[in-house]
Amino acid sequence: MFTATGKVTTKVDVYAYGVILMEMITARKVLDDSLPDDETHLVTIFRRNMLDKEKFRKFVDPTLELSAEAWKSLLEVADLARHCTAREQNQRPDMCHCVNRLSSLLDQWKPTEVDDNDEFETSDIGLNQQLEKWRCDDFTISDSDTFSTFNMSKK
Structure with a gap:
């Protein structure tokens, strides 16, 4: 430790x-x-x-x-x-x-989502699908150099 x-x-x-x-x-x-x-x-x-x-x-x-x-x-x-x-x-x-x-x-x-009334409700899709949806919706890189650098750092 x-x-x-x-x-x-x-x-x-x-x-x-x-x-x-x-x-x-x-x-x-x-x-x-x-x-x-x-x-x-x-x-x-x-x-x-x-x-x-x-x-x-x-x-x-x-x-x-x-x-x-x-x-x-x-x-x-x-x-x-x-x-x-x-x-x-x-x-x-x-x-x-x-x-x-x-x-x-x-x-x-299944994750919970907060609606406008601050009440929790269960999502209809599993966490794995939520993660994939988030990646598709939010992970966009416009600069090809940044994307290349990102891919290189993963190797």
Whole structure:
């Protein structure tokens, strides 16, 4: 970790990403001094609770209403979060691995959109289709030099 080496690396970013996933799954703070000493650090308690699926179910944000399929997806995301926060940097995945693991879940998730009345409603198309639509609508480059540079940087 950064605190041990003083170096910022992509593996530090992956660790932070895992922590954010944990926060979203549990709706808890990373550090919560209001809890008993053995429960103050989210990463430690998250990893401990993942060992027992029933214990983990009680640890997840209680406001989430999860179907069996959604619970299975949440467990996949939780496992990714656990993997991202491995103590040793060399045991953490890279972000490409994270994207690949999460992309398999895209078609199952439907984003919400805010209408004019500030009410949430579910979109009729999946996140994968939303992403493709966004790319087609918003990703236009008029300068061919910029486009060539962009393509070269991807190689």
